[in-house]
Amino acid sequence: MKTIRTAAVIGSGVMGAGIAAHLANAGIRVLMLDRVPDRLSPQDEAAGKSLADPEVRNRLAAEAILRLKKTNPAPFYDERYAERIMPGNVEDDFARLGEADWIIEAITERLDWKRELLARIEKVWTPGTVVSSNTSGISIAAMAESVGESMRTHVLGTHFFNPPRYMPLVELIPGPFTDAAIVSGMEQVLEQRLGKGVVIAKDTPNFIANRIGTYGLLVTLKLMTEHGYTVEEIDAVTGPAIGRPKSATFRTLDLVGLDTFVHVANNVYEHVDDPKEKENFAVPGLLTDMVRRGWLGEKGGQGFYKKLKTDQGSRILALDINAMDYAPSAGAIKSASLDAAKTAKGAAAKCKAVLSGTDKYSELAWNVLKHVLAYAAAKAYEIADSIADVDKAMRLGFNWDLGPFETWDAIGLTESAARMEAEGIALPEWVKSWIAAGNESFYTKQNGTTAYVHAGRYAEPADRPEHLSLKSLKAAGRTVLSNSGASLIDIGEEVACLEFHSPNNAIGADILTMIRKSAEEVRRNYRGLVIANEGRNFCVGANLMLLLMEAQEEEWDEVDRIIRMFQQAMLELKRLEKPVVAAPHRMTLGGGVEVCMAADQVCAYAETYYGLVEAGVGLIPAGGGSTEMAVRAGESGTDPDDDIQPALNKAFETLGMAKVSGSAPEAVKLGLLRSTDRTIMSRELLLFEARNAVIGLKRRGKAFHGEKGVKVAGRNGKAVLKLGARTMLEGGYISRHDYKIASKLAHVLSGGDVAAGTLVSERYLLDLEREAFLSLCGEPKTRERMKHMLATGKPLRN
Structure with missing residues (x-):
């Protein structure tokens, strides 16, 4: 090859x-x-x-x-x-x-x-x-x-x-x-x-994910027509309530395209020999009729749902399969079992909660799951080498939170299998033999890894040293320090990893405290530090709720203390004598970016959406982010006499417009990541590559990050930045409050009212950004933006 x-x-x-x-x-x-x-x-x-x-x-x-x-x-x-x-x-x-x-x-x-x-x-x-x-x-x-x-x-x-x-x-x-x-x-x-x-995957019709996924969708369609459920009822049950994506069944079909789905289903129908399985993959008349009408889903403008544009905005209509016409949404589907699933934490708990109910939606969830789980078990070794591959295919290919065998473990293997058999569902012999031998799950913890049933015993997955897992390392007792917001974990090769695990990985006092303690521990006992975690997102920023509460109470000394604590923690990372490598993934915003900026190198997962977004809540970056952008602008030229204004203008636009990159390479383009930072394509290899980066930096010798002079554009540069913001204000592109934020940001990025080319210290710039941040916290319009973001998750442009 x-x-x-x-x-x-x-x-x-x-x-x-x-x-x-x-x-x-x-x-x-x-x-x-x-x-x-x-x-x-x-x-x-x-x-x-x-x-x-x-x-x-x-x-x-x-x-x-x-x-x-x-x-x-x-x-x-x-x-x-x-x-x-x-x-x-x-x-x-x-x-x-x-x-x-x-x-x-x-x-x-x-x-x-x-x-x-x-x-x-x-x-x-x-x-x-x-x-x-x-x-x-x-x-x-x-x-x-x-x-x-x-x-x-x-x-x-x-x-x-x-x-x-x-x-x-x-x-x-x-x-x-x-x-x-x-x-x-x-x-x-x-x-x-x-x-x-x-x-x-084995060379069988539709391979793994489409084989099971198509079967599950067809079973669900059959249950709908037999029991009279509506399109919206089906989607309410077959989404997050059973560990599936929000698109559930029919939104998924609309996204895929009904004609594409029919083709995939027909491929199995035409290539399997078992008459009963052929029957399972026979395309129902409803789908055939919809394809004939051109109701193919999103690409056809309508499918099981139809978006209707009106003077009042867009409305979503759902298909009434009996009348073959569209009707306005009946509103959120409610029931005791669905409510229980919503309040449960995690996919496994949600599945158990919805199945524990006694209403018709609990019955629907069970009827969908029992068929899909039994089919997956019957076909597992025909289509794949292991149940782990089947589960992985469904998680990654259909965005299920849990694969079929993981779901089975979550709801209770022995109890659910007995119920299936009592209801006439045939289970394959290997499942019955496994349960008869006294086993109560398909997966188990064994020697610090997750083993799965294979050939009548638990088998450990092949050793993949490059697939480092913080979860497994913690289970193996490798936690060095821990509090409610973060932990320091020994990840081998004399490297430690600082893991955030607060709600949404938002940065609060607990994480800042752990950053300082971790720096001390690494200084004494490790080659270097990785900052990474296995949350859905790396970090969505600082704890905005805490900040808002202090601002509303006008506790300005406390706000000042929090920001000083944040800035000092970032300086601890930046001044640490050992290499620090940050490994962000997915949403990395505000304070999460500032943590990465304090590292010697960033190994970013390619799908990292990276931005200093404080302007969206009426503030400026004050955990060192504004200062770092000023430092990078000051270092932008190859000669001490080079003009830094173009780099400063770019930084001002990026921060003032709260730009977020659509990928790690785009973050380099925006100036938020450096050309020396790395993009890692594989999420599974991210921690391994970050650890290797620490070892490489240690071997080469870390560059000194002591106090240094920063070249700033001064009052002349600030005037240029403010002129650009004034032009946008007069053009109606930004509000007066946007202009106020931009003026504060321009003051910090340019180094304040000093002469162009002046060398200032980083601490001087940190003081400027903290003062600007505090003054903006006192603005009613900023507090309105903060409240709106907390309530809706969206920025308010007031």
Whole structure:
């Protein structure tokens, strides 16, 4: 197998283009090919072009690249990455496939077309090139029969889920002749280069996730029609109440597209032999009728839901399947069991709560789950090597909080299995034997890891030292220090990790105290410090509720004390003699960014949404964030006499507009991350890579972060910044309060009323930002913004 530096994607539709974009995100050069158009477009005709013109012949792929740039959510981490994709066509550029390290076919789901394409690829194929299909369910073996033995060993399935950038699952499907080294090599590429969660699927219809997910959706449809539930009732029960995403059943179908779902269901129906299973995958007449009418979901403008635009705004209508018409929402579905699920903490507790009820929604939840769990058990070893792979596929591919076997453990394996059998649900022999042997769960804790049932015993997963887990390390007794907001954990190699675990990982006094204690502990006993956690988001900022309460009581000395404590904790990190590496992921806002700015290096997960957003609540960054942006502006030139105003203007715009990056690379573009910071594609490898970064920094020697002079733009630079803000105010782009915030920010970033080029200390800048923050806390409009954010989660522009 070649080292993957270049790739070719054949097919520029939604999936082909999306895969090409994500390969470009990973730094891979991509050739994207599609067919040659058989007619000119109106634009071609207007430009006087002919079908022989290269621009016309490459038009389909070129248009796909343009669509990618306009797609929301963005397929690229940075729009400039589109330059890594070159458009072409399958007539003029086919021979260039021989130059690629990896060829991916993403054409229409027809076996005959895919076989023909592989046979054609074989003529230009070079040894070592991997050839994969993005099929969602067609047999890899059947495709590979069209090529000779040498290439056949390099053919496999790589089933990406849509959209490829955001959906973490890739099912890797070896054919019967695929070389084991190719499978292993591609697993590494998908995990480490593309950041994907990989499961090895067996070459069966629809593989793992779509096999079980499609079955579950069809079962739910059947229950709805048999028992008279409404679309909204089904979605109220089959969402978070049973550990599924908010899109539940019918919003999910609308997102996927009903025609796509019908195709996937038909693929199983046509390729399984068991008559009963065929019956389970028979597409109900309701779906067939909706597809015939063009009610395909979001792409058709209506499906099980329809968005209606009115003068009063948008309204969501739900389909009445009896009248085949749309009606306004009946409002939130309420019941004792659903209310119990809402108040329960965590997916496992929610499942137990809803099933413990006695109302019709509890009955519906049970009837859905009992069929899905029994089917998953019956098919587990037919479609995968382990139940762990099945659970992982459903979590990553369908966004379930718990896979089917994890769900079964959560609701009580032995009790629920007995109830299923009492209600006539057939369970596979391996499940009955497992329970009969006295086992009460599919998973158990064993030697510090989570073991799962396999071949009649608990089996530990293969050792993956690069998959560091704070949860497992804490379970193994590696916690060094802890309080209510954070813990310090020994993660091996003489490196410690500071983990936030307050509600939403919001920074309060407990975390600030732990930062200072951790710095002392690391100074004495460790090579360095990683700051990371395994929460849904890294950190959403400081504890805004606490700050608001103190401001409302006009306890200004207490507010000042809190901000001083925050600033001092950041200085502790910045001045620590040992290396500090921050490893943020997903939402990293406000104080969370300031913590990262105090680190020597940031190893950010690619999907990190990073921003100093204090202006949105009427404040400026005051935990060192404004100071750090001023420091970076002062260091922006290569020569001491270089003008720092352009960098200062950029920082002012980023902070004043509370910009949040759409990815880690975009955070570099905004100036919030440095070019020396790293982007890590895999969430599972983030902690491991951060630990390695600490070791590398220690080996090279940490740069001195003592007190230093900061070059500032002074009163002249402040005037430039305020002029820009005044222009926006007069143009109606910002409010008067926005202008007041911007003026305070300009004062801090420019270093106050000193001469241009003056060298000031960081502590001087910290004093400026703290004073500005305190004065803004006293503003009624700022407090209104803070209240609104706490109540709605959205900024108020007053």
